Amino acid sequence: MSKISEGLSPELHEYLVAHGTPPDQLLRDLADETALRLPERFAMQIAPEQGTFLTLLTRLLGVRSAVEVGTFTGYSSICIARGLAPGGRLLCCDVSEEFTxxxxxxxxxxxxxxxxxxxLAPAVETLRSLPAEPTVDLSFIDADKTGYVDYWEELVPRTRQGGVILVDNVFSGGRVLQEEPEDEVVRAIQEFNEHALADPRVELVMLPIADGLTLARKL
Incomplete structure (x- = not known):
């Protein structure tokens, strides 16, 4: 038995995907259309197993109020919305009319x-317009990486005790290990990861799903 997370070869990743609940036809059609229409942006879409994880976690938490920062063509929002409790709502924040x-x-x-x-507005503006009370059950941050700390600081106070904040791409393609990265996106992710780790308002774990997913629980 290994005490470290297993690095996934292409073959092991294929096995992992094959042994989880697969995306339905609608999600497959969405992925195909996104790849066809936006081939240079397709990597922005979450992995299928990540989508299944979002749906299951949303259901397990009984989420009624959810927020997504960065919607793109809608794959993750569908996964979250499908897991909402009866009467639940998902607020999606994005700036692109084309993608959304x-x-x-x-x-x-x-x-x-x-x-x-x-x-459709800068996400920080949308988040700041929300009530200050901690009523959000679950959030998913997956927008411009240089804004992660700002999104976090708006969402943590608005998250109820026991609520969850998920943050995508925290591995930055493995580049977070670079000591002095030139890429501002990598520097922003490094800054965010340290910022979240030091936040006494949450407990968190970084999961090796897709490009790294931080799961934080509000204390």
Whole structure:
């Protein structure tokens, strides 16, 4: 038995995906359309196993109030919205009409129009406009990496005790190990990871899912 997380070879990753609940046809169609329309941006979409994880975690927590920062074409928002408790709502924050027009169409096809609200504006502005009370059950941060600390600082106070904040791409393609990275995105992720780790308001674990996923629980 290993005491460290296993590095995934392509073959082991294929096995992992094959032994989890697969995405349904709608999610597969969305992934295919995103790859066709936005081939240079397709890497922004979360991995299928990550989507399944989001749905299961949302269901396990009985989430009624969720926030997503960075929606792209809608894959992760569908996964979260499908896991919401009855009457639950998901607020999506994004700035791209082009990308989210695809998301809107797939929300409608998935029958999720009544669960999802989209606000097209800088996410920090949207988050600051929310009530200050800690009512959010779950958040997923997956937008511009240089804004991660700001998003975190707006969401942690608004998260209820026991609520969860998920943060994507915390490995930055493995580049977080660089001592003096030239890339500002890598530096931003390094800064965020240290910032979150030092935050006494949460307990957290960094999971080796896709490009690294931090799961933090509000104390």
């Amino acid at each position: 027009s695809v998301a809107r169409r797939y929300w409608s096809m998935a029958g999720l129009d009544d669960r999802v609200e989209l606000r």
